[in-house]
Amino acid sequence: MGSGWHEWPLVIFTVFGQCVAGALIVMGFAWLNEKDEAVKARMVRSMFFLWAVMGIGFMASVLHLGSPLRAFNSLNRVGASALSNEIAAGTVFFAVGGFWWLVSVIGKMPPVLGKLWMVVSQVLGLVFVWAMTRVYQIDTVPTWHTAYTTLAFFLTVVLGGPLFAALLLRVAKTTFNGMLAASLSVLALLASVAVIVLQSNALAGIHSSVQQACALLPEYGSLQIWRIALVAAGLGCWLCPLIRRQEPRTLGLFAGLALVVLGELIGRGLFYGLHMTVGMAIAG
Numbered sequence: 001m002g003s004g005w006h007e008w009p010l011v012i013f014t015v016f017g018q019c020v021a022g023a024l025i026v027m028g029f030a031w032l033n034e035k036d037e038a039v040k041a042r043m044v045r046s047m048f049f050l051w052a053v054m055g056i057g058f059m060a061s062v063l064h065l066g067s068p069l070r071a072f073n074s075l076n077r078v079g080a081s082a083l084s085n086e087i088a089a090g091t092v093f094f095a096v097g098g099f100w101w102l103v104s105v106i107g108k109m110p111p112v113l114g115k116l117w118m119v120v121s122q123v124l125g126l127v128f129v130w131a132m133t134r135v136y137q138i139d140t141v142p143t144w145h146t147a148y149t150t151l152a153f154f155l156t157v158v159l160g161g162p163l164f165a166a167l168l169l170r171v172a173k174t175t176f177n178g179m180l181a182a183s184l185s186v187l188a189l190l191a192s193v194a195v196i197v198l199q200s201n202a203l204a205g206i207h208s209s210v211q212q213a214c215a216l217l218p219e220y221g222s223l224q225i226w227r228i229a230l231v232a233a234g235l236g237c238w239l240c241p242l243i244r245r246q247e248p249r250t251l252g253l254f255a256g257l258a259l260v261v262l263g264e265l266i267g268r269g270l271f272y273g274l275h276m277t278v279g280m281a282i283a284g
Contacts, residue, residue, distance in 0.1 A: 006272075007269075007272040008060075008269075009060040009061055009062075009063045010060075010061065010268075010272065011265055011268045011269050011272060012056070012057060012060040012265070013057045013058070013060045013061035014057075014132055014153065014156075014268055015057075015156060015160070015261065015264045015265055015268050016053050016054065016056060016057035016060075016261075017054065017057045017090060017128065017129070017132065018129055018132070018153060018154075018156040018157045018160065018161070019053070019156065019157070019160035019161050019164050019261065019264075020050050020051075020053055020054045020057070020125070020161070020164070021093070021125030021126065021128055021129050021157055021161060022125075022156075022157035022158060022159075022160060022161015022162060022164070022165070023050055023160075023161040023162070023164035023165040023168065024047075024050055024097060024121060024122060024125050024161075024165075025122045025125060025126075025157075025161060025165075026161060026162045026165035026166075026181055027043065027047060027050070027165045027168060027169065028118045028119070028121070028122045030043065030165070030169060030174065030176060031043050031044070031118065032115055032118060032119075034174075039172070039174055041107075042172035042173060042174065043168075043169065043172045043174060044101065044104045044105050045105060045172065046168040046169070046171045046172040047101050047168065048101065048105075049168055049171075050097075050101075050164075050168070051094070051097065051098045051101060053164075054094055054097075054098075055094075058090065058094065061087075061090075082131070082134040082135045082137070083135055085131045085134065086128075086131040086132055086134070086135050088131075089124070089127050089128040089130075089131035090128050090131070090132075092124055092128075093121070093124040093125055093127070093128040096117070096120060096121050096124055097121040097124065097125070100114070100117045100118060100121055129153055129154060129157055132153055133149060133150040133153045133154075136149050137149065137150075140277050140278045141275060141276065141277055141278075142206050142276070142278065143203065143206055143216070143274040143275065143276050144271075144274070144275070146199070146202065148195050148198065148199045148202070149271070151191070151195050152192070152195060152267070152271065155188045155191055155192050155195070156264050156267075156268075158184055158185055158187075158188035159185055159188045159189060159192070159231060159235075159260055159264060160257070160260050160261055160264060162178070162181035162182065162184060162185050163182075163185060163234065163235065163238055163253065163256055163257050163260055164257055165181070166178045166181065166182075166238060166248065166253055167250070167253040167254055167256075167257055170247075170248065170249075170250050170253055171250060175247075178238065178242060178248070179242050182235065182238050182239045182242055185235050185238075186235060186239065189228070189231055189232060189235060192228070192231070192267075193228060196224050196228070200220070200221070200224075203220075203274070206276075211276060216273060216274055216275075216276055217270060217273045217274060220270060220273075223266055223270055224267070224270065226263075226266060227263045227264070227266040227267045227270075228263070229263075230259045230260070230262050230263030230266070231259070231260050231263035231264065233256075233259050234255075234256040234257065234258070234259030234260035234261075234262075234263065235256065235260065236256070237252045237253065237255050237256030237259070238252070238253060238256045
């Protein structure tokens, strides 16, 4: 039995990638609606951290392959393999978005092309997350082969992405009315609680010839409570100043993001800990 942390490279890769995709969508809209060129330039510079985090996620995913030399082999079956599609979608998202940032930060991006390029990058981020979800829709792994997997992955986008964007916009010294984005994250938290409850009930009816799904993680309930508590505390660091009509501080946003990411890492570890195949169970 285990918490799934033995798959820590995939835990980091999926959570970091989903947070970056969500943050780019929020920052992209802020950048597209900003009129002041000096402010837009500061936004672009702060986006460096998006691609730095995305790079960390990709480095973690390479470690999962056992040898970095095997990384390119994962692209051998693009179109036929969900894993190859995931890596390809992530690579395209990273390359297109990262190149947009590079050209923009040196001031060589034409305005009209830059707006179109940003929208394309945002869409590619969603495609990347969707490709992630398809990797785990395996009919021989009943604990993963559910709509809850897809919901959980996209909920991480809404939980971590807007807060990450709010932090970077604050670093860029940009005025950002984050109440709408924060409210969406709170709704995502409520939806996550609903997913946990519904999935817990569903696990009771899943079993193989040798294992009950609900027995895979004896501490599943308590760890989920910790996860929700951390995410709620993290969002509170962002939401409380907004309710008081104050600008959230950089340190508070950073602490909030750290708490949300930690909570989602715990949740993703539980997801991998629920791995179980038809006919046998595999646990860390």
